[in-house]
Amino acid sequence: MGRFVDWGSLPGMLRNGLRSGVRIPGVKEGTYGQANESTEVALAKYRKSIDRLGRGDACLHDSPAFGPMSLEDRIRLNLRHAELHLSFLDYGGSDPAVSSADRVDQNVAARHPYAR
Numbered sequence: 001m002g003r004f005v006d007w008g009s010l011p012g013m014l015r016n017g018l019r020s021g022v023r024i025p026g027v028k029e030g031t032y033g034q035a036n037e038s039t040e041v042a043l044a045k046y047r048k049s050i051d052r053l054g055r056g057d058a059c060l061h062d063s064p065a066f067g068p069m070s071l072e073d074r075i076r077l078n079l080r081h082a083e084l085h086l087s088f089l090d091y092g093g094s095d096p097a098v099s100s101a102d103r104v105d106q107n108v109a110a111r112h113p114y115a116r
Helices: 007-016 039-055 071-086 100-111
Strands: none
Touching: 007 071, 039 071
16 A cells, blocks of 8 residues: 655644544545454554554554654654544543543643653
8 A cells, every 4th residue: 555645744743633534545444454353352452552662663564654754753643643533532521621632632741752
């Protein structure tokens, strides 16, 4: 699969976050990597991938969207991707002026230096 996102857009995504509703052109479901598996299996795979990022393991392949990326950018992009998915959750916080996405941003920024 060739790159489907212009490399020039990566800095903006890392700075401003990812937009919802983006689909990979020519892909029936709009994305790859969807699997019908249990939460336990999916969580184990997720933890394994996060551990690889945290250890700084060498990447086995370039990003299909952006080509070669630094470890820092891979971590930041993964955090932004997680932020996108978490933004759909409603945490039912007590302050209606603070959105769920803002609470996620605050929590991620407090825990990871690359998110700042």
